[in-house]
Amino acid sequence: MESQLTHAVTRNPLVGWMPPADRERVLGYARPAAFAEGDVLFHEGEEARAFFLIVSGTVELSIAAGGKRTGVVGVLSDGESAGEVAVLDGGPYPVTARALDRVVALAIPGGTFLRHVEERAELMRGVVAGASVKLRALMRENGELKAMPTAERLCGFLLRLVDQADGMAKIKLPFEKRVLAGTLGVSPESLSRAFGRLRRVGITTGRTDVVVIRDVAELRQLVVAGSLGDVA
Template sequence: MDSGTSSISWRRAPAAEEDPPETPRDALTATPWLRAVPGPVLDGLAAHAVLHRLPAGSIVFEQAETPAFAQFLIGGSVELLAVRGRNEAFVELIRPFDLLLPAAVLNCQPYLLRARVLSDATLLLVQADTFREAVTTDHAFCLAVLSCQAAQFRRRVKQVKNLGLRSAEERVGCYLVRLAEDVPPGQPVRLPMEKRLIASELGMTRETFSRSLNGMARHGIRIEGDLVTLEHPTTARTRFALDPLIDGAEEFHPLQAKGT
């Protein structure tokens, strides 16, 4: 099949910026979970912020580095990596609109992971002191940041459950079924990132991931390169039943202060 055909779904691929923000204030306005934050607070953050565009492969920050900025991912994608010597282990792929490891910023502690740009990224860098001051002085902004951290925590718990409760084959199968869940039967969907990164995210070696992919045909899932097709959706979804408490998308749900 021609990999350029329009019938292929690009679901979950890192999003390109269709209308990138031109100013820090624009970037804050574009961040959905900040909509309840008063304009003057966003103005104050923007006054101590800068937009930073980085090409794929750029290091955003290193493990053990103490943050000077709170970093909002506005466009592109960033991979978080655990590092020991020359070895790296993929932890998570961050997409817009999210904060990069905000706990380190809030606690003035070193980053526990390295951040590297996967697809050309736009970041909003807000001075760490300004960010912390806004958290401590504005209730709406504090609630927004809290919702961001809550969503991040729930994503991590789901990942731990996925790793602990499912076999390698089940993790791969559920990943593929979830990837194609909104695609019409028989229509291919493209893997959203390199296979080595997916393997790391699913807690296995590239070789184990490849073996699992090779065995998907008997469960109704066809793999051709980086294209995935549910040829027999009922068979696939029966064998790899999705659990909303593991596989469900984790959206931001900002708390609203009483009286607002």
């Protein structure tokens, strides 16, 4: 657990860049928090009193309208954080954060964190820069996704889960297909159609969260060449 904690903290763009003494100080006032699958870390619209640095597990971020959850806007994992933008700008949480599996996190009190970084200008600049890096990455990722056909979005995601260069691969999706659809910016129906038509290039799946890729190298070549087409 100690190695997981160290890895997560050093990866986090808000905290990982800090001098060791400041990182230790953050760990001193952060509170350990554990969530079971389905538990809510915070609700959209609530006062942002803390942000959560994920040590292990997966967290879904969703937005709602009229009291109903309407879409997944992001999925976070080890080393990422949820709720930090609301803490920094003093507004309410703009999304709801929900655990997709067992999640271990650090709850970092917003007021204490802000007082800490406001003590030195370089700390505040670093925190703002870290938040900016995350926002820019999200904007770039969303822009790239919107420009890609559904088939390429899906195949690109699957290839990121594979740790081999060629041959057949059997992978387990890290979350439900409903969440995957939201992450890719498509409807569940479009995702289902994409999976169905991708059988022609050797991608098969059933009602479970297991996906089989017939030939990883062949699929990667198709993605790079942009020859998959939009199957949704």
